[in-house]
Amino acid sequence: MTRASNSPPLLVVEDLKTHFFTRRGVTKAVDGVSFTLLAGETLALVGESGCGKSVTCLSLVRLVPEPAGRIVGGRVLFEGQDLLQKSSAEMRRIRGKRIAMVLQDPMTSLNPALTIGTQVGEVVRLHQGLRGDSLRQRVLEALRRLRISAAETRLSHYPHQFSGGMRQRVSSAIALSCAPRLLIADEPTTSLDVTIQAQYLDLLREVQASAGVAVILVTHDFGIVAAIADRVAVMYAGRIVEMGSTAQIFDRPSHPYTRALLRCLPAAERGRQPLVEIGGQPPDLARLPDGCPFVPRCPDRLPICETKFPPLVAIAAGHDAHCWAALPATESAAPLVGGSGGGAAVAPPQSH
Ligand SMILES: Nc1ncnc2c1ncn2[C@@H]1O[C@H](COP(=O)(O)OP(=O)(O)O)[C@@H](O)[C@H]1O
Numbered sequence: 209m210t211r212a213s214n215s216p217p218l219l220v221v222e223d224l225k226t227h228f229f230t231r232r233g234v235t236k237a238v239d240g241v242s243f244t245l246l247a248g249e250t251l252a253l254v255g256e257s258g259c260g261k262s263v264t265c266l267s268l269v270r271l272v273p274e275p276a277g278r279i280v281g282g283r284v285l286f287e288g289q290d291l292l293q294k295s296s297a298e299m300r301r302i303r304g305k306r307i308a309m310v311l312q313d314p315m316t317s318l319n320p321a322l323t324i325g326t327q328v329g330e331v332v333r334l335h336q337g338l339r340g341d342s343l344r345q346r347v348l349e350a351l352r353r354l355r356i357s358a359a360e361t362r363l364s365h366y367p368h369q370f371s372g373g374m375r376q377r378v379s380s381a382i383a384l385s386c387a388p389r390l391l392i393a394d395e396p397t398t399s400l401d402v403t404i405q406a407q408y409l410d411l412l413r414e415v416q417a418s419a420g421v422a423v424i425l426v427t428h429d430f431g432i433v434a435a436i437a438d439r440v441a442v443m444y445a446g447r448i449v450e451m452g453s454t455a456q457i458f459d460r461p462s463h464p465y466t467r468a469l470l471r472c473l474p475a476a477e478r479g480r481q482p483l484v485e486i487g488g489q490p491p492d493l494a495r496l497p498d499g500c501p502f503v504p505r506c507p508d509r510l511p512i513c514e515t516k517f518p519p520l521v522a523i524a525a526g527h528d529a530h531c532w533a534a535l536p537a538t539e540s541a542a543p544l545v546g547g548s549g550g551g552a553a554v555a556p557p558q559s560h
Pocket residue numbers: 228230235237255256257258259260261262263264273276277493
C-alpha cells in the first residue's frame with residue numbers, strides 16, 4: 209500500500225466492454241467499466257459470482273476466451289499505452305513481466321509435468337535472459353521471498369508434491385519473480401484453508417510494501433478487503449456500481465447492492481465462506497433491462513429505476529455510485545439528468 213499519489217496513474221481503464229457472442233445472444237459480461245489505479249495501490253474488485261470480475265481481469269491482459277469473447281470497446285492504458293492496441297507478441301512480453309496474474313486455482317496455472325524449478329526458471333529466463341547459476345540463484349531468491357522453505361530441495365519437486373497453499377505461493381513466486389508493476393490476483397485465497405489464507409495475506413502485504421506493486425484483487429471476502437485494499441470497486445451485472453476508498457465503502461456504502469453485500473459481512477468472522485446470498489438472482493447478462501439491473505432485488509427502488517440506468521452520483525471526493533436513490537431527494541423525485549450525467553450531484557462519467 210505504498211502509494212505514489214503524485215505520479216500519473218499506472219492503469220487507466222476507460223469504458224471497457226467485453227461481450228460474449230453465443231447462440232443465446234450477446235452476453236454483456238463487462239459493459240462499460242472505468243477505473244484508475246496508482247502505482248503501489250491495491251484495488252479490491254468485489255461482487256457476486258457471474259458479475260464480470262474475472263472477465264474484467266482477463267480483458268486487461270487480453271486473455272478473454274476467444275472466439276466467443278471479444279473486447280468490443282474501451283481503452284486499457286497501462287503506463288500510458290493502450291494495451292488493446294498491442295500485438296499478441298507485445299502482449300506476451302507485457303504479461304508476466306510488467307503485469308503478473310495469479311489465477312483462482314493454482315493447479316491450472318502450474319504445469320503438472322514440470323518441476324517447480326523448471327517452471328519458475330522458465331519465466332525468469334524468458335523475461336530476464338538469465339542462464340546457468342545466475343538463473344538458479346534468481347529462482348531460489350524468488351521462492352525464498354515467498355517463504356517457501358527448503359527451496360533448494362523444492363526445486364526438483366512437482367506441483368502435486370506441494371500443498372494447496374504452497375502451490376498458491378509458487379504461482380505467486382512465478383508471478384512476482386520478474387518484478388511486475390501490476391499484479392492481478394483473481395480470488396487467490398479461495399482454494400486455501402483459513403490458516404494458509406492468513407499467511408498468504410501477510411505475504412501479499414509484504415509484496416505490496418516491499419516492491420510497491422499495484423494489485424487488483426478479486427475477492428468475495430470483505431474481511432480481506434478491509435485488511436489489504438486501499439480502494440474498492442463493487443461490480444454488478446458487468447458494471448462498477450460503486451467505487452470509493454475502503455473506509456468510504458465501509459463507512460458510507462451508497463449503493464443498495466453494496467449495503468446488501470456488507471450485510472453479509474459477518475464474513476470477516478465466518479472465515480472464507482462465500483457471501484450469504486442476497487435475495488433473488490443476478491440478472492441474465494444476455495437480457496439486461498434498460499433501467500437499473502438491480503431493481504428486482506432492490507429495497508430502495510424508485511419508479512425511475514425501472515426505466516433509466518442511474519447516473520454516476522458523487523457521494524464524496526473519490527467516492528461515487530450508480531444509483532437513483534443516492535441522489536439528493538429533490539433530484540431523484542424530479543430528476544434533471546439522464547443516465548449520462550449533468551446535475552450538480554452527478555459526477556462526470558470518467559471520474560473512476
Ligand atoms: N467462456 C465464456 N463463454 C460465455 N460466457 C462467458 C464465458 N466466461 C464468462 N462468461 C459470461 O460472463 C459472465 C461474467 O463471468 P465472470 O467474469 O467469470 O464472473 P465473476 O468472475 O464475477 O464470477 C458470466 O456470468 C457469463 O455469463
